Amino acid sequence: MDPEAANTAPDIAGGVQLALTSFLDIQQKRLTALGPELAAQVEAARDATSGGKRLRPAFCYWGFRAAGGDPELPILKAAASLEMLHVSALVHDDVMDSSDVRRGAPSAHRRFEALQRERTARTGKGGDAESFGIGAAILLGDLCLVWADEMMHTSGFSTEALGRASQFFDAVRIEVTAGQYLDLVAQASGEADMDRALRVLRFKSATYTVERPLHIGAALAHGGQSLIDSLSAFGLPLGEAFQLRDDLLGVFGDPQVTGKPAGDDLREGKRTVLTTYAVEHASPAQLAEFDRLFGSDELGDDEVQVLREILQDTGAVQACEDLITERTQDALASLGKAPIDDAEAREALAALAVAATSRSV
């Protein structure tokens, strides 16, 4: 199966989109009954949940199938709840990072900020637009976090199946928040710390993007402990490889593909494994240059290029590529040994592993 096919046959992305749209249709009626102003929140949620790679729902779906789950069961709605959770994290992340752009469109807080500016222009009065934007986006993230839970427990699975999945659903929600905090501390520390960068890699990404979605899907299908363990052995290295790729794309990726301005991670001063490796292996001259530029809002294209060269010349890029290769191979080796009977699930997971870590994602 080629990488593209993993997400399209069966049409997981389409089913997830349908589940999200149907759910938000219901929420729109519910919220606008409380006040017509709330339509803006639902619209923002619609836009924020459209697009994206749907990786977490795909891993959840194939974890379910790997455990022998019946595809007639409401797995796509349960899987879609992970996309809703992801949007909650992205909306809050963009507030925390003051990011203007997400998936090629204005980030949620910038969108609400614009709404407030329009209102003020129309009425000739009103409060500060930036504060409004931040407040409204915090609430949007909260809504999506609650909605993720509601989507999961109203997905149509039995209370027994949901009970089995709940420990993993709790874990993923706690871990992603904890991982975000570790990331925030890493950025705020102004220090390169490889131990912390590796923990961020694990808890902000590997468990959240791959391992826990697999676990949730498997638990919904009554997967046993040995499958759960095998999915960890597959999912954790794969999730780390995925995030290492994402970090490389955050610095070297095409803005047309990533949906974010080139060099944004460098302006934000993201303390990733990539940048931490570079700091640890830089010459004094490289380090001085790096410290001068890294994390500055004002970086122009030339300065972004200088930082990219330091990342190349210190061997950081190659080290990350090597880690990606190694982790992906580990993941695939573990997949080979996993107790999965469904050949389609096995192939799809292998294809997702390649798709999630390849240069073009």
Add this chain to the structure above:
Amino acid sequence: MDPEAANTAPDIAGGVQLALTSFLDIQQKRLTALGPELAAQVEAARDATSGGKRLRPAFCYWGFRAAGGDPELPILKAAASLEMLHVSALVHDDVMDSSDVRRGAPSAHRRFEALQRERTARTGKGGDAESFGIGAAILLGDLCLVWADEMMHTSGFSTEALGRASQFFDAVRIEVTAGQYLDLVAQASGEADMDRALRVLRFKSATYTVERPLHIGAALAHGGQSLIDSLSAFGLPLGEAFQLRDDLLGVFGDPQVTGKPAGDDLREGKRTVLTTYAVEHASPAQLAEFDRLFGSDELGDDEVQVLREILQDTGAVQACEDLITERTQDALASLGKAPIDDAEAREALAALAVAATSRSV
């Protein structure tokens, strides 16, 4: 039963505190295993969940008892989850309002900001303290929101009981977020709008503080629809009366009792029923003075006093007092007709109604 006794016999506040402390002890082990930095999040949660009036847990507990629930069941842990939800809302609310103080102590974002300043002073480097504080507090609110759910579904009730309560637990989480957004729009509009102020009153407070906690408790004890309806007839007017009292205290309350600086609501420009009534009934001179001062960060004691006098002289204070009396009487009349067999529950709810709306709370 006197008002104080409603919360102490049985010792609801003590049981809720114990449930919160035990839960956070477990979370502390779980989070610090991901990274020692996360101890700061758990510590912040401990402080944020200590103190407060525990009104929501008390209504949940007595809703449970009103439905004939067995007090031996794990109702205090389920009730405590509403306090965790409340803390989530408060932490995010303080970020949105840029409030420095909560319950007499620094608000969560100010606390994390101070942590970052200390780190920077110690290491001689580091990122912006204010941004760190805001980001960390957003994540604390997210954690508390997820924890509220985890406390509820690990409280020890059967999956069947939890299933009955889940529609109300979903509703309360959606409504409080929606209510916060309506409140944010009201503040940002720069306009007095009584219809919107009344909707904020209902959805930010009445359902959230009283009606839904009663429903959740009753549903956990298998309360029937007629009890649920009766609890709405009691809880909604009571919740509105409670919030009207809170709004009066936000302007006229003793900072020693409210835990917030005098006049904070006036500096924040809170568009409550109280201030909206004043604007609608102000003379042109009063209105000009009100518009000049209301919502200004810089208000001194004298200017706070000028605004207070406008609220008194326009009759807004008296109108709110009249509404509180009327709504509380409506609530108590509905309680009199409610199908509640447990005499202790009936008395406790009546006492809570008085306590929550009296001048001294």
